[in-house]
Amino acid sequence: MQATQPFLVYRDRIGVPSEIEFLRRQYIGFTRLHPVWTGRTMLPDALRFGDHLLRLGGDGPRGPIDRALFRHLWRVPPRLIRHGPIYPSQHGAGTEGYNSLGQGGIAGLAPVLHAQFARGGALALPLVQALGMRMVVTLHGGDVSKQKNWHGTVLARRWPAMLRETRRFVCVSAAVAEIAAHHGVPSGKLIVLPIGVEIPARPPIRRPTAHLFVGRFVEKKGIAVLAEAIRQLRAQGDQTQVVCVGDGPLRPVLETLARDTAGITLTGWLSPDAVRARMTEAIALVVPSIIAGDGDAEGLPSVIPEAMAQACPVIGSDQGGIAEAIWRDQTGLLVPPGDPGALADAMHRISHDTVLRYSLGAAGFTEAATRLNARIQSEKLETLLLSV
Numbered sequence: 001m002q003a004t005q006p007f008l009v010y011r012d013r014i015g016v017p018s019e020i021e022f023l024r025r026q027y028i029g030f031t032r033l034h035p036v037w038t039g040r041t042m043l044p045d046a047l048r049f050g051d052h053l054l055r056l057g058g059d060g061p062r063g064p065i066d067r068a069l070f071r072h073l074w075r076v077p078p079r080l081i082r083h084g085p086i087y088p089s090q091h092g093a094g095t096e097g098y099n100s101l102g103q104g105g106i107a108g109l110a111p112v113l114h115a116q117f118a119r120g121g122a123l124a125l126p127l128v129q130a131l132g133m134r135m136v137v138t139l140h141g142g143d144v145s146k147q148k149n150w151h152g153t154v155l156a157r158r159w160p161a162m163l164r165e166t167r168r169f170v171c172v173s174a175a176v177a178e179i180a181a182h183h184g185v186p187s188g189k190l191i192v193l194p195i196g197v198e199i200p201a202r203p204p205i206r207r208p209t210a211h212l213f214v215g216r217f218v219e220k221k222g223i224a225v226l227a228e229a230i231r232q233l234r235a236q237g238d239q240t241q242v243v244c245v246g247d248g249p250l251r252p253v254l255e256t257l258a259r260d261t262a263g264i265t266l267t268g269w270l271s272p273d274a275v276r277a278r279m280t281e282a283i284a285l286v287v288p289s290i291i292a293g294d295g296d297a298e299g300l301p302s303v304i305p306e307a308m309a310q311a312c313p314v315i316g317s318d319q320g321g322i323a324e325a326i327w328r329d330q331t332g333l334l335v336p337p338g339d340p341g342a343l344a345d346a347m348h349r350i351s352h353d354t355v356l357r358y359s360l361g362a363a364g365f366t367e368a369a370t371r372l373n374a375r376i377q378s379e380k381l382e383t384l385l386l387s388v
Contacts, residue, residue: 006052007110007385008133009035011117013026014053015043017214021272022195022302023116024049026138029378031109033385039120039126040067045326056127071154073218074126082315089114112136112385118143122158123164128165134388136171137162139216140374141299141321142220148294159183170381172299179297180219193381194325194372197305201366203308208357211347212276212282212312214303215250220296221316222288224250227257230339231290233348234261240351242286243278266353268307275303283351287316290337300325303373308332308364313357315346325372331364 002150011023014037027035037046038054038177046053057077069075113133115121121137122383124342143149150156156210170191176385230242241263244254251266258264270278279285285307288300291297301319305315308325314332317320326332333350350357 005110006036007098008038008040008113008116010120012039012120013041015037017045017048020048025374029375031186041333057059076126109325117154121162122155127159131219135166136168137166139171139176139180141176142296145295145297150316173324175320176205176299190222194300196372196377197309198374199309199369206280208283209281211284211286212278213286214241214245216246217250219292222290223253225288225340229343232344238348239263279307279312282312284313284315288343289317305368308368313360331367
């Protein structure tokens, strides 16, 4: 087998549970490069990315100082530049617990860094400059759409330098590319590359029993819209079960709904395998996203291709990357964002029309396998990184 060359992937907080699956899938088709996950904070779930982990500043007594200097003064930990840590890592073994680059250290790295999220690109700038690398940044949606990210933040301060230093901005949807262009990214640096999903060999056997929501309980996910749509369904006599997977600050909205309304289940966060199992039991995945009051907006919610790969029909808001992923009435149903009545009608329609449900699920599976296949999308990303 041909040896692969390590390259840096920057994510400031590595191991956020809701990110792991869609971040991991970006690299599953790589054959010439392999990622070394780099950042200031390692959460327990960082180990799900494997042993290729590098915590800036290390875990020793100077670590917090080095990380603060990196964050505020653009100072890269000097030990990283001089030596480069040992690879593979020995997690929990003292100061080298999250340090791994290989016997070649810094000299063995491919001269490209892939930063996740706009803020990650801003924070990675001094690392890119100190190591003489070229940078590619993936933009996911809320990282560039939230208004607060552009006022008094490290992203706002370093954005002009990012525009100069970054070779390509990879956008998970055309809608995200439009926002990036609005903030001054030249068209020649913009690439639209949706994140794919792993495709099973054949569509799974389905036993649909309930509608399914998966995601953080935050405003942009349309939690209030979903709650009102369920109330309207119950008022119309539709008692179809609804399962909500996830958690977040708007959980009380759904807890109140579950107390007052029959047939609502809140599971909390589930493992990826458990979510896929729920998708095989779902009448439809419901994605009622809106643009939040602070501008936070979806790029391409990863649960949409995940559901399509399980032949699960999707009901989504007709906006942004959601509308790009779903062909209206062919691979899913689209409803106006923020319209609980339209959402309730679509949920009722799909739960009572078996033929429609089957046809949407089958078409969605084919679409995911051809246009949102993670290995194909990952190979395109590797080619892009090598090209810069």
